[in-house]
Amino acid sequence: MTRVMDRRRITRYRLDGAASHREDRLAGEEPLEIRLGGRAFSVTMRTPGDDFDLVAGFLVSEGVVAEPGEILALRYCAGVDEEGRQTFNVVEAQLRPDVALPDTSMERHVYTSSSCGICGTASIDAVRKSARFEVHDDDGTVKLSVLASLPDRLRTSQKLFDRTGGVHAAGLFSREGELLCLREDVGRHNAVDKVVGWALRRGMLPLRGMILQVSGRASFELVQKAHLAGIPTLAAVSAPSSLAAELAEESGITLVGFSRGRTLNCYTHPRRIEADPSPE
The missing domain is CATH 3.40.140.10 (Cytidine Deaminase, domain 2)
Known part of the structure; x- marks a missing residue:
């Protein structure tokens, strides 16, 4: 069962040697699997909540979609924890038929990883080719x-x-x-x-x-x-x-x-x- 926030009993220490027990609140962190066309596309660790926004934004960031009509539906897939409760940790995105599914080969995964530390001209060129919107001519101040x-x-x-x-x-x-x-x-x-x-x-x-x-x-x-x-x-x-x-x-x-x-x-x-x- 997904949780935006969890509670945990902790021991709090002070440098003078005093210790006390209290309850602390922790931000939730759980995996979210994103599926396209019934196949696993990516897994990200996230704080549960606004999952459909997360999936839609992730698909924009991957250069897969740029218009709302390119995503026909977003839904949670069946998934249960050890106690039989729905986990809400798998989301299937149904894309419009004319939207090309992204490459799931190893080459595609290297490009995804580039945003996490692989630097160089090739990664910047890949971003430039994926972008559908021109920002240079935006003159708003x-x-x-x-x-x-x-x-x-x-x-x-x-x-x-x-x-x-x-x-x-x-x-x-x-x-x-x-x-x-x-x-x-x-x-x-x-x-x-x-x-x-x-x-x-x-x-x-x-x-x-x-x-x-x-x-x-x-x-x-x-x-x-x-x-x-x-x-x-x-x-x-x-x-x-x-x-x-x-x-x-x-x-x-x-x-x-x-x-x-x-x-x-x-x-x-x-x-x-x-x-x-x-x-x-």
Whole structure:
């Protein structure tokens, strides 16, 4: 049985030698198997919840779909635990007949793994070929003050983090700073996929003029996901990697790091950041 959060009795120690017993809350983490055409496609470890959004976003990130009509149905497959209860840990995606099923050969798995550490020109070329949306021509801007405020706006909406302290968050914001969707997960890539899947299922892709704010660092993988969803601005509270900045530069994404309220660093395409008017 899937759980977004679990409880566990712990022993809490202090350096003065005192110890106490208490109950702690932990973020749930369980495997999710994604099936296409009745065949296993991928398995990811995730925090249960918003699973259909996760699967839809994952398929966008893999370059399989980009329109809501390309996914005809999403459903949980039968699966039970040792006590005979439905696990809700297997999701079947039924694709439109004209949507090509992805290659499940070893070569395809290498490309998937590239977002987890395999760097180089080949991986960037693969992302460029998979993208259906052009980001370079997205001229939407965001005021500097709005962009700097997004980490705090994201943090105040992180309900699961408040209870467990153990999840990442991704939030989709309008250029005016309105929070449109927030998702939390033990995996930062899953949190982004859940946001992208939410948008795909509502027919919102490409996400022109939008800002994706994430709670951790900006990796190559997250820039890749933003690119495939047509998101022009990606902001993170921590640092980007060198390959993330390289992909953002090539794909036309404004990449922001170390966004900490009063300061932020822009690594690529600063033209989308609009300085606030000077006080009179």
